[in-house]
Amino acid sequence: MHGKDTADMWIRNAWYVAAFSNDLQHELLARTFMGEAVVMFRDTAGRAIAMADKCPHRGVPLSLGKLVDGMVRCTYHGIRINSEGQCKHIPCQALIPAQARVATYPVADKHGFTWIWMGDAAQADAALIPDVHWMDDAAWTACGGYHHVGADYQLMNDNLLDLSHESFLHDRTIGNEAVAEAPVKTVVNAGEVRVHRDIFNCEPPPFYIKATGFTDRINRWHTTIFTPPSFNLIENGSYPANASKDHALERRVIHLTTPETATSCHYFWGVARAYQRDDAALTEFIRQQSSNTFDEDKAMLEAQQRSLGGTGGSAFPVSLCTDIGPIQARKLVQKRVAQEQLAQASVAVVQTAGLAHAAS
Ligand SMILES: [Fe+2]
Known part of the structure; x- marks a missing residue:
């Protein structure tokens, strides 16, 4: 199903966001993850369900059908599939063939997202879901959104780990020249990459003025914390340049790509x-401005993908000091992919040996 280029860059044994939990209801939602067409819905008990979006009978997308009596009814010839992926009803036929079933995927709701596991189901431990508690923690006020981006997800990791682009791409909202002029400090810990930048005594960019009320010069910082495959947490904050950091107003920006x-x-x-949490107008301002900012990223990444063509992006001719974070993040992804492929190869060897033993 997968070309070598695509299979090589995806970590399968990980939780990915499939949808905002609120967007998954008792109706069919079709999305493709890692090249696999998936249909999702909530069953009558409210549980999130995900299965291959392909009828085992004649191969049409199940998502063209609808939910009937809590089961997915294919809209071509009417067979019904239950939440376990098992066919339970065929019009005018009592015998249900054993092959009349579709693969299901582990899914879980946590912190406002519905997560899906596209790899080995036996390894799908809910404890491995990334901690994004800020999205539903009573001590924080959160807003969010979704963008479909026509670019390799690793270009998004690159983007979020090199925020010098705020100066040029986002000068209408969160950036100004001071960002790119400030040096970054990159630290690679076990399984994560941190890129930190302090920007002292700068003009507040437009978004910062409205989102904090700080109209004079500020000190600000941002730290991107990347964990594979695609969770980028950006901690940021700002405070008046003539005040202490105790006066900082902080935000957590959660980025999850699938x-x-x-x-x-x-x-x-x-x-x-964690400030002015009851100000609904401020929440809406932050949501709208963030969405506008990420529209700019989407447009740039899609232009970049068109320029690179194919699946390119792993071998740029020039890298700068600000690329240490993105490069280290790609190494972490490559390491995990290699580990998965080695484990799969080991299983294949054991299975082959088992077959040889059985045949002897
Ligand atoms: Fe950006």
């Missing part, structure tokens, strides 16, 4: 703050 194809991804984001 590969769709080799050249497209689903981008889920959220912005949480």
Whole structure:
């Protein structure tokens, strides 16, 4: 099903966001993850369900059908599939063939998202879901959104780990020249990459003025914390340049991407703050401005993907000091992919040995 190029860059044994939990209801929702067409819905008990979006009878997308008596009814010849992926009804036929079933995927709701596991189901431990508690923590006020992006998800990781682009791409909202002029400090810990930047005594960019009320010069910082495959948490904050950091107003910006194809991804984001939490107008301002900002990223990444062509992006001719974070993040992804492929190869060897033993 997958070309070598695409299979090589995806970590399968991980939780990815499939949808905002609120967007998954008792109706069919079709999305493609890592090249696999998936249909999702909530069953009558409210549980999130995900299964291959392909009828085992004649191969049409199940998502063209509808839910009938809690089961997916294919809209071509009417067979019904239950939440376990098992065919339970065939019009005018009592015998249900054993092959009349579709693969299901582990799914879980947590912190406002519905997560899906596209790899080995036996390894789908809910404890491995990334901690994005800011999205539903009573001490924070959060807003969020979704962008479909026509670019490889690793280009989004690159983007979020090199925020010098705020100066040029986002000068209408969160950036000004001071960002790119400030040096970054990159630290690679076990399984994560951190890129930190302090920007002292700068003009507040337009978004910062409205989102904080700080109209004079500020000190600000941002730290991107990346964990594979595609969770980028940005901690940021600002305070008046003539005040102490105790006066800082902080936000957490959550970025979660899920590969769709080799050249497209689903981008889920959220912005949480721990100040002026009851100000609904401020929440809406932050949501709208963030959405506008990420529209700019989407347009740039899609232009970049068109320029690179194919699945490119792993071998740029020039890298700068600000690329240490993105490069280290790609190494972490490559390491995990290699580990998965080695484990799969080991299983295949054991199975082959088992077959040889059985045949002897
Ligand atoms: Fe950006």
